[in-house]
Amino acid sequence: TGTVFSVAFSPDGHILATGSQDQQVRLFDVATGQLIGAPMKGHGQQVLSVAFSPDGHRLASASADQNVVLWNLDTRRPIGAPLKGHTQQVLSVAFSPDGHRLASGAGDHTVRLWSADTGQPLSEPFTGDTDSVSSVAFSPNGNRVASGSWDSTVRLWPADATPNMLCDKLTSNMSHQQWRDWVSPSVGYQTL
Secondary structure, three states, rough: OOEEEEEEEEEOOOOEEEEOOOOOOEEEEOOOOOEEEOOOOOOOOOOOEEEEEOOOOOOEEOOOOEEEEEEEEOOOOEOOOOOOOOOOOOOEEEEEEOOEEEEEEEOOOOOEEEEOOOOEEEOOEEEEEOOEEEEEEEOOOOOOEEEOOOOOEEEEOOOOHHHHHHHOOOOOOOOOOHHHHHOOOOOOOHHH
16 A cells, blocks of 8 residues: 565565565465465564565565564464664665575664574674665675665675684784784684
8 A cells, every 4th residue: 555665576486575665564476466365564664675585484574663573474473573673774684595594784874684593683783884774685605795885885794704704804913912802812822
């Protein structure tokens, strides 16, 4: 009954999900164009982004109410409480290729990573954009998240902070002070 902000196909291509101004998520049968069940209501403001998990059993929806909702598509009910952390409207959501992580981008200039299994944050928010983050996507191997922003930039973020990824960022050995600050004062200094 209002503007449709986002659409997404299920992995098998049989279902189309929509997020709209009327604060609802709808599922449609692609073959018939018919609505599947009643609209799913879980947001207090317009739904700005929808994304299917790779297995097609879950859906994430992002809203101007600053929340992300994970849906169980078998029961058509929210999985736990909404994911809270953004301080402005959430404009984009994306599942990792393995379906265990979720990225969200918002008007608060941040990208957040969540556990799609527990709904818990996986890290501090990624900051660096100077305007709203309007789009997020995982790389095919799940190691990076790309974000697009209204500040005319695209940024790449690490989605997994493995020791190798962190060490690859170093161009020389750390000083003793850097070791204490970045690694730990209780771990003995090592030349890398």
